[in-house]
Amino acid sequence: MSKLRRQISANTANTAETKDLNAIKAKTGNVYESIAIIAKRANQINISLKEELHNKLEEFASHTDSLEEIHENKEQIEISRAYERMPNPALLATQEFFDDKIYYRKNEDDLFS
Numbered sequence: 001m002s003k004l005r006r007q008i009s010a011n012t013a014n015t016a017e018t019k020d021l022n023a024i025k026a027k028t029g030n031v032y033e034s035i036a037i038i039a040k041r042a043n044q045i046n047i048s049l050k051e052e053l054h055n056k057l058e059e060f061a062s063h064t065d066s067l068e069e070i071h072e073n074k075e076q077i078e079i080s081r082a083y084e085r086m087p088n089p090a091l092l093a094t095q096e097f098f099d100d101k102i103y104y105r106k107n108e109d110d111l112f113s
Contacts, residue, residue: 012087012095019094027097028104034097037104042093053083 024034060076096102 012092014085014087014091016088016091019098023098028106037102038090038093038097041096041102042089045089045092049083049086049089053079 021031025031028034028037056079057076060073093102
């Protein structure tokens, strides 16, 4: 099991739950900034999951177009189903945000002044 999948399977639910906007705002002082941080992390998680899935499924790829070689591969289906059952990257990113597992920094306005 990959490092990412172990992280994911730790304690994240597969269903969306409502979150208190004040709790989201409390982390950065701005709701929109918090949501932007969560969205960027969700995109990172999504890219990692896609790369990992494609690498695993590439092992089963057939480079010939013969109809005889195309058959149902149970291992490939199991891998795909396992990734389908995983929580949405946005849910994972939100959980990481509330658990303080995301590093972020603010750009200061007078950084180059």
